[in-house]
Amino acid sequence: MLDLLLAQGGGTATRLSQQLPVTRQAVAKHLGVLERVGLVHATPSGRERRYQVDQTQLARAVAQLSSVGGLLGCPPATHQADRRSDPAQPGRLTPFSPIGTSPCTWRR
Template structure:
């Protein structure tokens, strides 16, 4: 099973600060660089750069709000990210199940050989 993964998307959410920002935007509905920086241990400028990364991959979108931009999570792109993560998880579950079956076969073979030597 081959899973197509959007590397840019996962690079964007690979950063813990950006994941925390997504959490804040999801729980609050929307936010500005200023409002997010008040809840994070980084500067407003750093938040702006992180929002730019999330915007480039389509996870957030900005609308003008006075002198700032108000960011909100793009539900469709977020759903796509979740679907990719689920597909990757399913692929790894299948791989791990196969590895388990191989290990069990090896163990049975070794057990059978040990019993044969005892006879």
């Protein structure tokens, strides 16, 4: 969702839900959480709210998560969990963490 907002320079819950395999209500709820933690800001746009990523807050969150990865002993380039296609729902991505492997070895 953050990727879409960044790529498009912002968006509404309706517009985002048309591009994601979830309902508008699920998108709106997720955007509400992102707004509460300061990663997005909303402005009224007609009957909806238009959301934009707060890039300063996002950079702070990325830096903080990277430092956590450093505490685990992970090299900086490997902090991303692998994402695989969900065969039950084509086109939908789900988190994948191989059993018995270190988070440091998970790749995108």
